[in-house]
Amino acid sequence: MDINRFENIKLLALDVDGVLTDGKISYLDDGREIKSFDVKDGAGIKYWLRSGGEVAIITGRESDIVLRRAKELGIKYVYQGAKDKLPRFEELLSTSGFKENEVCYVGDDLPDIPVMRRCGLSFTVDNGVDEAKDVADFTTISTGGNGAVREIIETILKKQQKWDLILKRYF
Numbered sequence: 001m002d003i004n005r006f007e008n009i010k011l012l013a014l015d016v017d018g019v020l021t022d023g024k025i026s027y028l029d030d031g032r033e034i035k036s037f038d039v040k041d042g043a044g045i046k047y048w049l050r051s052g053g054e055v056a057i058i059t060g061r062e063s064d065i066v067l068r069r070a071k072e073l074g075i076k077y078v079y080q081g082a083k084d085k086l087p088r089f090e091e092l093l094s095t096s097g098f099k100e101n102e103v104c105y106v107g108d109d110l111p112d113i114p115v116m117r118r119c120g121l122s123f124t125v126d127n128g129v130d131e132a133k134d135v136a137d138f139t140t141i142s143t144g145g146n147g148a149v150r151e152i153i154e155t156i157l158k159k160q161q162k163w164d165l166i167l168k169r170y171f
């Protein structure tokens with residue numbers, strides 16, 4: 001794997017269900033939904049933003065929970081209801097001004113594959129489907145919703161020699 005593929009990455013584009021969550025959606029009687037996010041993923045996203053990176057979300061479903069989590073973490077680009085992810089990915093590129101090779105995309109299921117094949121670097125998670133694992137450049141050790149995003153951010157920041165700067169604040 002060419003180290004440049006890591007060095008070029010400026011935008012981290014994430015699927016939600018199965019990547020930022022464990023893929024489970026709980027329903028309450030009143031129709032509301034519950035999703036659970038990992039705090040270490042959230043901290044990782046903050047480190048990524050602090051290091052000068054940007055974050056995008058491209059999800060097939062639609063929920064206020066995602067908007068709330070995105071706002072909380074300072075995620076600038078949010079695309080929901082993306083039944084086809086590739087057109088939204090192209091929209092993201094033109095809106096953000098980033099090039100394909102500057103984007104790392106993380107997905108766990110078939111709808112993610114077209115974007116995974118287009119971007120500069122792609123990851124899937126340990127509980128991603130086999131086809132996503134075949135296409136992805138890397139598969140995380142962690143599962144979705146359980147630190148996979150944190151693992152990816154640490155990997156990229158270490159390759160970009162930026163992780164030590166993050167650690168400096170705490171040691």
Ligand SMILES: [Mg+2]
Pocket residue numbers: 015016017018019107108109
């Ligand atoms: Mg998914």
